[in-house]
Amino acid sequence: MPLIPSLWESKANRSLEFSCLRPALGAGAGSCVTSGGSRDAARAGPPKLAVCIAVIAKENYLFYIRSTPTENELKFHYMVHTSLDVVDEKISAMAKALVDQRELYLDLLYPTEDYKVYGYVTNSKVKFVMVVDSSNTALRDNEIRSMFRKLHNSYTDVMCNPFYNPGDCIQSRCAE
């Protein structure tokens, strides 16, 4: 594929770890049904949790995006970007609700044939978008929620890092 994600490699000195990300995504692993049988051979690799996660700034530029498989990165970029439409819609609908009753989890943003896109928004309007393989039926709403919560915690940790420059892309070497 032509697109090399050089975004991650550049500015190595600024590299900050999304250190808790692995456990965050790993949380789903516990409840993930590990399937056996010969059919699995067709779907190579271990069961995936989320195929793509993205952290998007309030102003809708990317803080962080990571997708597996990497060869389809462009597709996920487009997908996440398009999903912001729905995120915006949901946020503006939510704005009418009382602040303390606000639910950060935005639920399913929209399904596509192959993927499900879930959204989550922090109080500071930082958006988390997670793309899940549609065939991954093991991920129920609760798992998605808890993954988002973990992601949110990790994000908060990154923000707490005094060496992090707000607004910069978040660099992370270990993301699923």
Next chain:
Amino acid sequence: MDASEEPLPPVIYTMENKPIVTCAGDQNLFTSVYPTLSQQLPREPMEWRRSYGRAPKMIHLESNFVQFKEELLPKEGNKALLTFPFLHIYWTECCDTEVYKATVKDDLTKWQNVLKAHSSVDWLIVIVENDAKKKNKTNILPRTSIVDKIRNDFCNKQSDRCVVLSDPLKDSSRTQESWNAFLTKLRTLLLMSFTKNLGKFEDDMRTLREKRTEPGWSFCEYFMVQEELAFVFEMLQQFEDALVQYDELDALFSQYVVNFGAGDGANWLTFFCQPVKSWNGLILRKPIDMEKRESIQRREATLLDLRSYLFSRQCTLLLFLQRPWEVAQRALELLHNCVQELKLLEVSVPPGALDCWVFLSCLEVLQRIEGCCDRAQIDSNIAHTVGLWSYATEKLKSLGYLCGLVSEKGPNSEDLNRTVDLLAGLGAERPETANTAQSPYKKLKEALSSVEAFEKHYLDLSHATIEMYTSIGRIRSAKFVGKDLAEFYMRKKAPQKAEIYLQGALKNYLAEGWALPITHTRKQLAECQKHLGQIENYLQTSSLLASDHHLTEEERKHFCQEILDFASQPSDNPGHKIVLPMQSFAQLRDLHFDPSNAVVHVGGVLCIEITMYSQMPVPVHVEQIVVNVHFSIEKNSYRKTAEWLTKHKTSNGIINFPPETAPFPVSQNSLPALELYEMFERSPSDNSLNTTGIICRNVHMLLRRQESSSSLEMPSGVALEEGAHLLRCSHVTLEPGANQITFRTQAKEPGTYTLRQLCASVGSVWFVLPHIYPIVQYDVYSQEPQLHVEPLADSLLAGIPQKVKFTVTTGHYTIKNGDSLQLSNAEAMLILCQAESRAMVYSNTREQSSDAALRIQSSDKVTSISLPVAPAYHVIEFELEVLSLPSAPALGGESDMLGMAEPHRKHKDKQKTGHCMVTTDHKVSIDCPWSIYSTVIALTFSVPFRTTHALLSSGTRKYVQVCVQNLSELDFQLSDSYLVDTSDSTDLQLVPLNTQSQQPIYSKQSVFFVWELKWTEEPPPSLHCRFSVGFSPASEEQLSISLKPYTYEFKVENFFTLYNVKAEIFPPSGMEYCRTGSLCSLEVLITRLSDLLEVDKDEALTESDEHFSTKLMYEVVDNSSNWAVCGKSCGVISMPVAARATHRVHMEVMPLFAGYLPLPDVRLFKYLPHHSAHSSQLDADSWIENDSLSVDKHGDDQPDSSSLKSRGSVHSACSSEHKGLPMPRLQALPAGQVFNSSSGTQVLVIPSQDDHVLEVSVT
């Protein structure tokens, strides 16, 4: 969904289903009651309490009343619910016991037996009572007896199973009442039956479901059972419950598919895995798709069939529930889900078949929803349907690609075959849509029929989708569809139509900084622009892409090569330039000046080294790199003078340029941070702070208009500035990454040069950086040669060697061999030549370039300093030692010894109050080789000492005290002090009382010297003395030259003591001590110590009878206010001029304080008559008493000059008043002539006894 009220025979599977109630007994009777019954039954709702904790519901009951037949009763094992009779009613009008016994009872028994045989317990016996009949037959039994009989016979424990309906066809309140009772009973029993039978059914169903793990279990069978329940709920208009049944079935099936995918395959499911042969989409226009239902029943349905049927039922129920938007949402989920399930089950699907199915289904759902909603509703709920639109568009697109309808040439034979196969799978159009012009079926068939038709349909759909997305504000989605459309147009070779969509999408991605989409879209745009022949835009996009790190090396090289190819093309229009922004081509990283302060003199060479970071993947040969320079002259600006520039500009010469905006743009609402800098401007003369402030350096970023920032793509029209001043660098190859490029320029005109634009030209392509920011400037100056002479220390001290620094700024003059400075010697200032003195030569930027020995030749008049050879714009520095010969400020009018030197006191009073050193200016005129005029320099030397003298007396013995005060910061060593009488009187002797010959004098300290005056004969009236003392700086061990001593001359007059004053205070008589507040006596004794002397001969002296006497005035003054002088405080006495003549004065004084008090001062004045002629006319005493102030006191204390002044003014006022009046004069006796022998004595004063207040003042 209004159910028809006609009593039709049960037609199953229509919406008109109602629960069946059978009627036995008197059919005629029933027929007569039926209209009222069927009308009244649904009128009132009834609460239906449900089992399993389900919420109770209010339900309007309707029934289908049919004649009782035994066939209607379900056989054992028949699970059909729709045909199940929920209640059996027996109608009778019988009121006659005979009749009852004869026929009705038998009939009833038979009826009951049939029911019992089928174990049906839901029955009711209705006895209709008719008043009319009663009247006809008078011999009838009371009605109740029949009812009782029936109850007795049939309802052994359920007496409520028998009801009486009175006069049903009359309009009376009794009739109404009886109807109500009957209806309530009927409803209750119906509901009871429902609850019981449905409960039983549900239990059976659950049992069946629990068996699903058993091998023989069939989903289809179970489906039919649960659907039966759904039908019943639907029949009861409990659509919600009906939907739940279908949803449960849906979930169950989904779970099976998932489990199947996880390897847990159920046998029955394999049937659903058969290859898809038909893809004719959802059918939603019929409430029940019997065809599909039957195929399920026959277990022949495919997965798509089952899903389609299930969804069509859900859709029907949702529409009943007025939830069309949920239909749309569920439809999208269903379609996605089906695609997934087919994939999961690995069902073989011909290519494109699913696309057809999805496309048809989408349109079907949309049309179904449109069919039941009005336009306004649809418009306000686009958000729900747009997904389907978009999905349909997507699928049509992929069909088009699949069937070769998008390619330029049209479909080939393979494509056509595929199309035919796909159309075959659609089957024939359904009858219910056959008449609809826009049916999904027709649309798809048409779209696949030809390239043109496809284009039309695809464009229609795309535009509709984009429009919908745009209308609900989903801009990103709209752009994404637009991008697909652009791709389509590109395939159709219509780049002009594609461009607008690509630009739109790109703008959107740029605005939010999504790097990968930007790159991808840009790549598409580049292709589009290439086809359109937009050379400039294409090159610009290419340059952006060539620098894009998200592309592979090959792609970047490709785009770079495109630019280079174009650039190398021989242009048919020479001189035509394609101007592109530089940003993407290369970035200016930093700039370095040499010299580093970016200041160069006229003719000097300035190097500017820039670091350009080439973004290109390959080395690029650049014909020239040009920096456009703006030249300006700021006249009359001190900041631009050579002095200021060379001294103040102390930057390191490196300017860093901020890296170009990061891959993601700073969003519009978050502005860049303020770049604030402190600013100090110092006065050119004394370097004091003139102004200070804060400067914001990026005002232009912060204050620019917001909308302009949204156009992130650089406008292609970059203005190319033409300027006269250019820095040029030719034939440079820019390697990828950082490149150093050096511009070299020779400064010509003085002024300020600002770097404006940076251009790199590659053939006819020019990359231009329109503004270099931050501002980069360099300055060119010219300078006149100058000479500065300044002391090395703060001030020069006279008498000791001092260093003076000479600075020659050569400016544009070049010092040749033999050039020298000619100093005309000042007499009192020596230039000390030292062999080892060296001169340093610096460049103007303070870099040392050389040093050379200095040759100094001194002659009588002229000292010549030969300068080392130095080029223009250099600085020569050297130091010389000079010595100003010391001089003492003489008190008298004697001419000083120092020749040309001009010793002077700056200001008399200033010198007294502030301890300023006496200064001497020496002027030196210097001839410089570059000028015909001489430069005159004044050097100011300060005398480090101040000397004062004093005459001290002790009775008649006299001492001279000389105080030498060191005013300088240095410590000195004093030696060899002498005091000599210059008049050389023989009888006078000066005896030094100083013991040490060497004495240090520290900075700001004083040293006193004392000599005793001794004389043998009558002392002279005045004494001229000269004090001299040798000095040398204490720090230096040895000086190369001998220094001259410091001298001080002074005169002492009237030093011989004439009078002795003695004052004494006595306590009041009878007291031991003085007390405060009580009068004490002061006795003053004035004694003449010598006979007539020369000094006495003045106006005051009077002679009578060989006796000389003089008039003296005494005055008792207590300046410290310790004493109050009572009575006269002064008086004039006539003093005989003879030795030991004594005058005693008595006065009264009162102590004001307790303690040891010093005595009040007693002063003596010479009392001079104003004029000898008028003196007798005046009573001087009274005159003085009247106005003591007007007495002119000569020789009053000098330091008290202010009081003197005020007295003078008062005096002048008085004198104008007393004009013409004679004035006696007072003259203070010189200090040496009066000796106060009681000075320093104190008197003890004790507080008075009644004085309890002790005043303590602390100062």
